[in-house]
Amino acid sequence: MSKTHTKAKEATETPLMKQYNQIKAKYPGALLLFRVGDFYETFGEDAVKASKILNIVLTKRANGSASHIELAGFPHHSMDNYLPKLVRSGCRVAICDQLEDPKSVKGIVKRGVTELVTPGVSFDDNVLEQGRNNYLASVYFTKDVLGVAFLDISTGEFMTASGKKPYIDKLLQGFQPSEVIYSKAVRAEFEKAFSDDYNTHYLEDWIYAYDFTYEKLVKHFKTNSLKGFGIESIQEGIVAAGAILHYLEETEHKDIDHIVSISRIEEEKYVWMDKFTIRNLELVYPQQEGGVPLISILDETLTPMGSRMIKKWMVLPVKDKAIIEERLHIVEAFYKDKGLADALKNSLKAMGDLERLISKVAVGRINPREMLQLKKALGLAVPVKEALSQSGIEALKKLGDQINPCEFLYELIDTQLHDDAPLLTNQGNLIKEGVDEALDELRKIAYSGKDYLLQMQKREMQNTGISSLKIAYNKVFGYYLEVTNSHKDKVPQEWIRKQTLVNAERYITEELKQYEEKILGAEDKMVAIEQRIFQQILKHANDYVSPIQQNARVISMVDCLLSFAEIAQKNKYVRPTITESHELDIKQGRHPVIEKQLPHGEEYIPNDVYLDNETQQIMVITGPNMAGKSALLRQTALIVLMAQMGSFVPAKSAEIGLIDKVFTRVGASDNLSKGESTFMVEMTETASILNNLSDRSLILMDEIGRGTSTYDGVSIAWSIVEFLHNHPKSKAKTLFATHYHELNQLANDFPRIKNFNVSVKEINGEIIFMRKLKKGGSEHSFGIHVAHIAGMPNPVVLRANEIMHHLEKDKIRHQTQKRMQEIPKNNYQLNMFEADPVLTEIRELLDKLDINTLSPVEALLKLNELKGKLR
Numbered sequence: 001m002s003k004t005h006t007k008a009k010e011a012t013e014t015p016l017m018k019q020y021n022q023i024k025a026k027y028p029g030a031l032l033l034f035r036v037g038d039f040y041e042t043f044g045e046d047a048v049k050a051s052k053i054l055n056i057v058l059t060k061r062a063n064g065s066a067s068h069i070e071l072a073g074f075p076h077h078s079m080d081n082y083l084p085k086l087v088r089s090g091c092r093v094a095i096c097d098q099l100e101d102p103k104s105v106k107g108i109v110k111r112g113v114t115e116l117v118t119p120g121v122s123f124d125d126n127v128l129e130q131g132r133n134n135y136l137a138s139v140y141f142t143k144d145v146l147g148v149a150f151l152d153i154s155t156g157e158f159m160t161a162s163g164k165k166p167y168i169d170k171l172l173q174g175f176q177p178s179e180v181i182y183s184k185a186v187r188a189e190f191e192k193a194f195s196d197d198y199n200t201h202y203l204e205d206w207i208y209a210y211d212f213t214y215e216k217l218v219k220h221f222k223t224n225s226l227k228g229f230g231i232e233s234i235q236e237g238i239v240a241a242g243a244i245l246h247y248l249e250e251t252e253h254k255d256i257d258h259i260v261s262i263s264r265i266e267e268e269k270y271v272w273m274d275k276f277t278i279r280n281l282e283l284v285y286p287q288q289e290g291g292v293p294l295i296s297i298l299d300e301t302l303t304p305m306g307s308r309m310i311k312k313w314m315v316l317p318v319k320d321k322a323i324i325e326e327r328l329h330i331v332e333a334f335y336k337d338k339g340l341a342d343a344l345k346n347s348l349k350a351m352g353d354l355e356r357l358i359s360k361v362a363v364g365r366i367n368p369r370e371m372l373q374l375k376k377a378l379g380l381a382v383p384v385k386e387a388l389s390q391s392g393i394e395a396l397k398k399l400g401d402q403i404n405p406c407e408f409l410y411e412l413i414d415t416q417l418h419d420d421a422p423l424l425t426n427q428g429n430l431i432k433e434g435v436d437e438a439l440d441e442l443r444k445i446a447y448s449g450k451d452y453l454l455q456m457q458k459r460e461m462q463n464t465g466i467s468s469l470k471i472a473y474n475k476v477f478g479y480y481l482e483v484t485n486s487h488k489d490k491v492p493q494e495w496i497r498k499q500t501l502v503n504a505e506r507y508i509t510e511e512l513k514q515y516e517e518k519i520l521g522a523e524d525k526m527v528a529i530e531q532r533i534f535q536q537i538l539k540h541a542n543d544y545v546s547p548i549q550q551n552a553r554v555i556s557m558v559d560c561l562l563s564f565a566e567i568a569q570k571n572k573y574v575r576p577t578i579t580e581s582h583e584l585d586i587k588q589g590r591h592p593v594i595e596k597q598l599p600h601g602e603e604y605i606p607n608d609v610y611l612d613n614e615t616q617q618i619m620v621i622t623g624p625n626m627a628g629k630s631a632l633l634r635q636t637a638l639i640v641l642m643a644q645m646g647s648f649v650p651a652k653s654a655e656i657g658l659i660d661k662v663f664t665r666v667g668a669s670d671n672l673s674k675g676e677s678t679f680m681v682e683m684t685e686t687a688s689i690l691n692n693l694s695d696r697s698l699i700l701m702d703e704i705g706r707g708t709s710t711y712d713g714v715s716i717a718w719s720i721v722e723f724l725h726n727h728p729k730s731k732a733k734t735l736f737a738t739h740y741h742e743l744n745q746l747a748n749d750f751p752r753i754k755n756f757n758v759s760v761k762e763i764n765g766e767i768i769f770m771r772k773l774k775k776g777g778s779e780h781s782f783g784i785h786v787a788h789i790a791g792m793p794n795p796v797v798l799r800a801n802e803i804m805h806h807l808e809k810d811k812i813r814h815q816t817q818k819r820m821q822e823i824p825k826n827n828y829q830l831n832m833f834e835a836d837p838v839l840t841e842i843r844e845l846l847d848k849l850d851i852n853t854l855s856p857v858e859a860l861l862k863l864n865e866l867k868g869k870l871r
């Protein structure tokens, strides 16, 4: 637009639109809700967007003499209804309010943005989901290491971490932030590194600077350094976290005293799960719509804060035996002592969201009803503390000791706040009788007003002898005495005439005027006093932010453990034995989700799984389609993860030698949107597993290699199993499900590989799925049979059978087997890397390879190069 044009536009703009444009320019990218009188209005592009999202009418209005602008608005009292819809649809919403009383100013009223609500920064109960944290994440990039920070402003929880890209990716996947911020310069890098599923926003580059962000953090926490938080050493995490504090300022969130601490998510404390595992095992979110994630089975918590904590436990199962044992110990105590569990549950049921309530106190956004709920929750914390302390169990006593009943605050709210206080502070009936003398006095005046007027009327009637005298009120004249014309002459001299009607006269008296002043001012005064007292209560409550946050943490933990005990009872789980050994011994394990979904009358068939590092490191599991291979693989990992969360498990018995990493390559997860083929994804995921093995890893591999031709597929699957078996440092426990029966050969040559199959029976040409895991390999796939069950047209099934017989005759399958047998045996010596120079070279190449920096094409080329070396 040319300068003259802009000037012309400015000249024709109304003052209101001029003000609007000035404010709008300060919040680029945000949808501006502009308060005009009783309405919030949107203009231009914002109006078009808002009208679509909110389904409200879009109109046009004159904007100066020549132009028109789109307009859409809603009444201010509908904010609670409309704001969440805008934010949930991903909008950043700047709320611009009138900063002065329009009645008290001439000309245009001052306006300004009072809050910028974004998907990741919201206190609004309608935007937030009760049992889910609403995280804002910030990511900082350096060449090798990335920093990440998560803040849930609604609870004050603030965490940070740093690490390589896969770790940060995993954390993002696990915490599922509602919004991610990063610096402008790394926009493309972020999109490349992480999926574009996140709602993102970028900040100016200078914000992501170490000194600036460090300063921000120490200033906020009022400390000299960050040593006390244990994050001093993670520079990248500090930058990410400090940028969050800056962002809060930018979004007009200045009351953040409830963020009292920042903690480090320690990679080494938790079971490592790659992001595929969290996704593939459907721990927190289902992969498909309508699916049931594990957390839905585990989460029987009674408070929203408990529900949030159990989700965190799910994505961060622990490796520390002592922590797991303590949790299991408590679950067992609840499991056995129903009286204790019931007593605690009764209190927890009515507890509400103590964690979010105290955050609202800290930021001054708590309403009177919520303050009453806070009191109730504090009251309920007392029996919880008692029950824990009297349980006779040391671990529970320890938890009980950490609960602070905050008696002073409880008493204060109890004695001052009305038991049925309204939602807002300006509606009266907020503060109890006897709290404030002036308030009581005003109430007397306000409520005894009628009596007082009747008495005055009676007195004046007697004094004047006017029998029809009446005292009344109207908006224009206030209170008055009305005398019909027939009694006019009896009116005393000192009465002042105010109005003449056809058949009556209206007067006021000095006494009536004084009374009027008192009573009309009383209401405003009462509101002012009540608000002042409420603010005092709030100020006192503010002193209790830390202890109440602590209470919330303890109660959430109790809630999670009660939930574990509840589901253990309900679903017949057992306490696992956690050991430092390398054995995994699950007897009659079940899949916690599938067993709940079987049609009525159908029983889940339990199976044993045994793995160790000495005798049975790898189970190669064959079996026809639909036999239950995937279910078996998944249930094994789920049982391990549940155990290491501190939960009982679906099995007859389970001995879990601590697992430190769980990797899965289950099913084909399509990633076509990112331009990668399914096979490429499969290979990338597998490569990431093979590059990160440890002695305590648990690996699930389901049909590796099926995305390519049979020969390639078998070869890759074969070499992966070998690699896992012969890895010089790590004997990772592996469940390997495959359709390639050729792999059964491996067990002959490698001592720690064992064959299993999920059995089926063929009766009169019909396949019966037994779902039982048996020793030994299997021969048939029955894929065509499954196609038949699936409703494939008969001619296709018949033809497929025909072709299969033909192929079998051609001995293609046998040829493959033969080829496999022909491969020189000395390639598979235990120490194969040391024994074979070619393999040593390959190993060196693999070691040097940074899989994270490879493009798909480079990876394929590399694979080809490696194969070339083998040839």
Ligand SMILES: Nc1ncnc2c1ncn2[C@@H]1O[C@H](COP(=O)(O)OP(=O)(O)OP(=O)(O)O)[C@@H](O)[C@H]1O
Pocket (backbone or CB within 6 Å): 594, 603, 604, 605, 606, 623, 624, 625, 626, 627, 628, 629, 630, 631, 632, 771
């Ligand atoms: N142990 C079991 N008891 C009862 N039902 C089971 C059991 N295991 C699996 N199922 C049922 O069988 C279905 C198929 O199992 P699953 O997907 O594990 O088969 P699969 O062998 O992996 O098949 P495919 O090779 O085709 O992927 C499951 O969805 C489940 O309903």
